[in-house]
Structures are given as structure tokens and as C-alpha cells.
Amino acid sequence: MKKYQFVAQSITKYIQDNNLKHGDKLPKMTELMAMFKVGKSAVLQALSLLDQQGVIYKIQGSGIFVRNSSNLTGYMSLVQNSGFTQTLPDVTSKLIRFDLLQEPPLWAHKRGLPDSACYEAVRLRSTAGKIFVLETSYFTQSEIPFLSKEIVKGSIFAYIRNGLNKEIRFSDKLMKIRKLNLQEAKLLGLKEGDPTLEVREAFYLSQGQVFDASKLVYNYQNTEFFDQSPDELV
Amino acid sequence: MKKYQFVAQSITKYIQDNNLKHGDKLPKMTELMAMFKVGKSAVLQALSLLDQQGVIYKIQGSGIFVRNSSNLTGYMSLVQNSGFTQTLPDVTSKLIRFDLLQEPPLWAHKRGLPDSACYEAVRLRSTAGKIFVLETSYFTQSEIPFLSKEIVKGSIFAYIRNGLNKEIRFSDKLMKIRKLNLQEAKLLGLKEGDPTLEVREAFYLSQGQVFDASKLVYNYQNTEFFDQSPDELV
């Protein structure tokens, strides 16, 4: 483990252990450097991470402070890549459809998925027994040569990371609000015309290729989202 | 202007000028250091900025590459603090209500707004003549002592930044999908029961105090969102 990761983790633990709240002051940089026996840049990288995660904020000339970590259990991060598995408890999947197609639908190709054979997986995902999203995913076979029903029932991303040893690097999302159609409504246990958030997402591997294009249709009754924007840019 | 800001800006311009697309390679770090006559850490900070903005990605041992800057005009960033003014064209406001209250509503106080006198502003915002959001904002008078109808009709944030010379540092958002009520629907030009995204946001100043709690109700027909997640953490 890298030093700055260790420092970031230790600071997070320090906040929990000392039960620090919004606005409480953390040790100053020189003290942090001494505490963890690292140089300034390691501490800076750690603080930068925590900044992005919304854990702390810094005031030049004053100090480093803890940020509101409001009770976000049950909320879903709209930004974090891996989606729900991070913040939601007991995520399970029900497989609706699983096929190998000659080519992806047009929208998936437009989002960058290669125009060649791909797996299609339609899953209904639940947290704590409640259905929260209908997910239609396309995985290009050129990157993911083999996929089975068993893998798809579990976590595909875990399989890609651990089984194939590939790294998921970043993603693009386009989102809109709309009404559910009848088919979606039935699957989600809602009514036609009920509101939903539709997310079309493209996932990229470490070399910058799209390997997965997904469409997510959320259940409005069982989903809430959060975002803690960090210090800003430009 | 700081060196790393200048470098970041120059690289962005370099990408535009050379019309670089997704996957195209940028000059290597040593070349960038030479091009801009700065040290390694200045370049690193610049690249880190661009990484967060979704402009580039790096592959260790290989190079620095341009990321898809798909045509996002008309889309709204869900993450960027200042909201729409950044990416949307021709934003105008219609003032629906403006008052000075003895105290904010309960939800605003729960989000961190002081339980004392505050301004209430209800605005209908449009881009290119189309109404896209109904915004109800509460500004605590302890931080924003004076607000007028004229200021509220323009950009309150610009007034705070330039007029009051205060810095808006970060924000928390909670979001959910739901149905419009009759009153909201009328204002947005939609029908009762139509879908919407509701965002409750708390804005913080540089010392970590909440000065603004806002509720945003989006018009689903005129709004689409995007997000380009950067390299991830932990």
C-alpha cells in the first residue's frame, strides 16, 4: 500500500475514532507529517484524496477541517464509478435475460462500444429486498471473451477486476428524467407513466476502450442519491 | 495566475487547437515540463486538474491521452458546484417570490442553515427561452446581510463572489425522483404527476458555514445531465 493511501485511511479512522464533526480541526500538516513519518507531498496527496471524497476541507492560513459526513446510508452516490456496491447494503440481482448478440444496439455503439459481438445482460437489482434499478448491460466480447449466467448473477465488475485482472478506470454518464413504459413498470413493480431516472453509462478500461455500455432505469420509490462536491477547479 | 492553472489551460487549448480526439496522445511529461518551463509538480497538478475534469487520462508506463469530450452542449453537469451557468447558454430568471423571513423552513435548517433571519427567493430559470428549473433558495442574513430584487433577478452567486467578495467552496446534494404537484407543474408548464428530479443542496463558504440552502425542481422535458467520472480513489 502506498504511503498516501495509508495516511488517508489513517486520517479517516482518526476522524471516526475521535468522533469528529463538521468544522472540527485536524492536526496541522507538520504534525501529520510527524505522526505518519512521511514527507509533505505524501500528506498533501492524502489530503487531496479526502478532499475529493468530501471528507475534509482546508483553509489556507487556518487549518484542516472535517466535513459533514451526514448519514448517507441508503443513499447512492451518483458519481462514484462502481455505483451502488459501495454504499448500499445487501445488493442482490435477478437475471431477466442473458444472450450473446452479433452486435450491440445503436445507442451502445454510439457511446463507444465496438460494433462486434457482445453479451447482453438484463438484471433487476435489489438492496435489502427492495428493487431499485433495472439494468441493461452490453459487454463487448473482444474485451470480455467469456461470460456465464453464474458470473452475471453475481458482480460482473468483481469478476473483471479479480478474474480477468482488468482495471476499470472511468466512465461517462448521460442522464434524463422520464416516464416509465409498461414493460419497465411491470419489472420494477410500478405503474406505467411513473417517474424514473434513466442513466446511460459507458465504462472504460485502463487503455481507454469502452468495454461496457449500460442503461439503468431507477425505481423512484426506493432510490435517493447524494453528492458531496469537493473544492472546485479553474 | 498560478503556474499549474496556466499549464492546465494551455493543455486544454492545445487539445482544441490540434483537434485531438479520444485516445490521442499528448506530449510526455518531460516535454510538457520543457514546453511550459516548469517543474514536474506544476505539470502534475495541472494534469490532476484535467483528470478531475474528465479531459485526460494517464497510463503509467505509456503516456497521457485525451478523453472523449462528447458534445455536451445543452447538458447540465450534475456535479459542478455553480450548476448551470457553466455549461448552459443564455440563462435567464423570472422572480416568483422574494421575502425576508424570521427563520428558514425546517428542512433548510436541517441541512445546516442557521436558524435565524433569511431571505427567500423563488425563481423560474430558463435556458434559451425554455424553463428548465424551479429554484427555491434560502440565504441566511448573517452571511448575506443585504439582498434586493434586482440582485436576485441576476446571478446571486456572482454578487456574492464579486460584490461581497466571498468564496463559495463546496456543496452537499441530496436527490430524488418524484412526481410534480399541481403548483410546481403550473409554474414549469407541465402537468401534475409528471416526473421530476428534486435536488436539495447546501452551499458552504470558505470557513465551512452554510449560507444557502436550495431546493431545485427540474423540468424533465428540457433537462439532461452528464457526468464524467475521473480516475478513482481507494
Place this chain on the structure above:
DNA sequence: TAGTGGTCTAGACCACGGG
């Protein structure tokens, strides 16, 4: 195995906040 980005250090100097 050469070459690229990543981590980390020690230290100089700058810029802001608060007494």
C-alpha cells in the same frame, strides 16, 4: 530492457487568516 508515468523527499518561498 528502455522509457514513461508515479511516489516521495527536503526544502525554499508565497499567500492567506487571525490575533
Place this chain on the structure above:
DNA sequence: CCGTGGTCTAGACCACTAG
């Protein structure tokens, strides 16, 4: 004014990619 975080340098060494 002092103390804090912020920027920046030069350079050592590590880790990964690709030919």
C-alpha cells in the same frame, strides 16, 4: 506579525507498458 496551508523546484527511486 506569526503560523498555517499552497506552490514549486530538483532530484532519487519505484512500477508499469510496450517493443
